[in-house]
Amino acid sequence: MxxxxxxxxxxxxxxxxxxxxxxxxxxxxxxxxxxxxxxxxxxxxxxxxxxxxxxxxxxxxxxxxxxxxxxxxxxxxxxxxxxxxxxxxGAWESRLKGPLEADDPRVVQFLRDRHLQAPGSRPYNLDAYQNRLRYESMDSWRFLHKAILELFKDSPPGFFIEAGALDGQYLSNTLHLEKEYGWTGLLIEPNPSSYNELLKKNRHCWSSNTCFALTPYPKEMVLEMVDTREQAATSQAMWVIRGGSFLQEGARTAQKYQAKTHLSTYAVVQCFPFLTYWKALNLTRVSRPLSLDVEGAEEQILNTIPWDAVDIRTLILEHYGSSKEPDEIFVDSVEQRGYSLYDYNIDKDFIGDYIFVKKEST
Structure with missing residues (x-):
């Protein structure tokens, strides 16, 4: 021409x-x-x-x-x-910053090749957490651990997805299922330093140093990483505070308060929609559970999931409310997707842990 x-x-x-x-x-x-x-x-x-x-x-x-x-x-x-x-x-890769379809074969292969770490087979290398707050005594973890045992102790090994996995051990909702009951799954943790600690634990499941996108297409997003100040009195709660790291686009009032109270640094992280992980791992069913501890972004992530294309039987969702009572608007939005509220626990700071189970099809 x-x-x-x-x-x-x-x-x-x-x-x-x-x-x-x-x-x-x-x-x-x-x-x-x-x-x-x-x-x-x-x-x-x-x-x-x-x-x-x-x-x-x-x-x-x-x-x-x-x-x-x-x-x-x-x-x-x-x-x-x-x-x-x-x-x-390779110019299409620049479009991973957004937008590009979640199930685009190139995106699925890119996630599979570049951002998924295969399960390890070495012995666990778990931390005794000396000089750290013992998470086993925290009300939220005890509530979730008890409910998870009630739901899954008699179930055959399944596949879990846990987003906001921290170091793969502290406050983990899935380690017990994997270690004691032979489950496997996927751990997602966008914070680079937390993810490096996660790899040291030798979890026997997939892992990824990425994040769930808040959009139905892959996108680069800014992660505000919250941490303790050097030699601060709060250093005993290091992993609790690191767990407050959040995507700026998904931040709510509580997250912004954490950022002002503690030390913040920033990183640009690659995020993928839920469907991309599903395709990359060739999943047909996440039987139990999908756990989202994503600091205010849970509703946006849920909105990106094509519920008619996936089968998720149990949801474990952290959600910030405004009182000790359940957030009825949030609960209704999840139940409209075909789930029933199984149980919940709300702490003194109005941080709620909600467990939903999928309604039996008739």
């Missing part, structure tokens, strides 16, 4: 003369200097094009395939005499 450039030369000459005529009528001041700069730049560009196209007066455009377009100056392609502009074979 080629285009003749003779008209461009005529147009270029007209523009150059117009600029020149304008310049000579002006006094030597800032405005005249600006016009002179424009005249010099335009004339240079025009002359370069004229010199290159003098060999044939053509600009050619060539389609080298679905992922590469070649543009060159001159009647035909020559690596020695022209510049090139085109999209490389």
């Amino acid at each position: 080629c285009y003749q450039l003779s008209s461009i030369f005529h147009l270029g000459g007209c523009v150059t003369m117009a600029l020149f005529n304008e310049v000579i009528t002006l006094p030597l001041n800032r405005r005249k200097r600006t016009y002179l700069k424009k005249l010099a730049v335009f004339t240079t560009i025009w002359l370069v094009i004229a010199l290159y196209t003098g060999r044939g007066g053509l600009i050619h455009v060539r389609n080298d395939g679905p992922r590469h377009i070649h543009v060159g100056v001159g009647p035909s392609h020559s690596d020695e005499a022209e510049g090139h502009s085109g999209a490389s074979s």
Whole structure:
């Protein structure tokens, strides 16, 4: 595909003369200097094009395939005499910043190849957490642990997904299922330092240093990483505070308060929709459970899940409310997706842990 450039030369000459005529009528001041700069730049560009196209007066455009377009100056392609502009074979990856379809085969393969760590087989390397708050004594963890045992202790090993996995052990909703009952699953933790600690635990499940997207397409997002200040009195609660890290687009009042109270740093993280993980792991059913501890982003994530295309039997959701009573609007929004509230626990800071089970199909 080629285009003749003779008209461009005529147009270029007209523009150059117009600029020149304008310049000579002006006094030597800032405005005249600006016009002179424009005249010099335009004339240079025009002359370069004229010199290159003098060999044939053509600009050619060539389609080298679905992922590469070649543009060159001159009647035909020559690596020695022209510049090139085109999209490389990997240019689609830039669209991972958003938007690109969640089930696009390239996105699914990219997640599978670049962002999924396969289950390990080495012995567990769990932490005794000396000089740390004992999470086993926390009301929220005890409530969830008891409910999880009630729901799953007699079930065959299944597949879990836990988002907001921290270091893979502290406050984990899934470690007991994996270690004692032979389950496997996927741990998602976007905080790089927390994820590095997670890898050291040798969990026998998949893991990913990414995050659930708040959109139905993959997107890069800013993670505000909350941590203790050096030698602060709160250092005993390091993992509790780190668990408050949040995606800025999903932040609510409680998260913004945490950021002001503690030390914050930032990272740009790659996020994928729920469906992309589902496809990358070739799942047919997450029997129990999907656990979301995502600091205010749970509703946005739930809105991205194609409920008619996946089968999730149990939801464990952390949700910030405004009182010790259940958030009825939140509960109704989940129940409308075909779930029943199984149990809940709300602490003194109005942070609620909700467990939903899928209604039996009739």
